[in-house]
Ligand SMILES: CC(=O)[C@@H](O)[C@H](O)COP(=O)(O)O
């Protein structure tokens with residue numbers, strides 16, 4: 032079986048914690064449980080509005096786990112400074128709009144290469160593995176390679192939100208083609224957003240995809256099954272689908 036990594040996004044543990052302004056549930060405790068049950072890394076998205084993960088969560092996560100941390104961030108001076116201080120294993124540059132409910136699409140890397148270049152350069156220089164969160168679009172993927180990113184995380188939201196049928200099949204075909212292009216350019220291919228037990232195996236079946244990042248669905252499922260069993264089942268269905 033071609034190995035595939037599972038990154039667990041614990042943003043929405045922080046959403047629940049913030050609902051009462053306290054310290055429970057703790058994203059670091061959730062991360063440890065996920066790592067003990069099949070996760071390879073932990074993703075945290077420090078949004079500009081700090082709606083869930085906060086700055087203290089980032090330092091607590093760095094101190095609290097030894098597994099790789101993937102910091103999702105907007106490509107801003109503020110976030111760059113935080114990343115260079117925190118020095119996570121990886122950073123994933125994502126688009127952010129304050130009014131959005133969640134991430135709505137991929138970063139427009141092709142449209143802002145010169146603006147992104149210094150941010151990507153500074154993070155790579157600091158030894159951080161930089162990925163760009165992109166739609167499965169050839170022009171965007173080519174821009175990621177031009178920028179010196181080491182990975183692309185394909186946005187699977189459009190695929191996950193589509194009902195089974197021709198439109199969803201077409202989006203999966205786009206994702207397959209994009210994964211092939213990412214790998215052909217020598218970058219790692221990751222995927223994420225909206226994945227669940229039904230859709231994640233369809234991405235895991237793509238040989239070029241080497242990492243899935245999954246959060247919201249699993250944190251919801253954890254309310255019923257517990258984080259450990261929820262993550263373990265995701266690991267199982269991903270590996271069962273793996274070529
Ligand atoms: C980029 C992406 O799809 C997610 O990793 C991101 O974290 C979604 O944002 P929220 O976690 O705020 O829903």
Ligand SMILES: NCC(=O)COP(=O)(O)O
Nearest residue numbers: 040223224225244246247
């Ligand atoms: N980059 C995708 C991620 O980290 C988790 O996205 P979601 O599963 O919370 O939609």
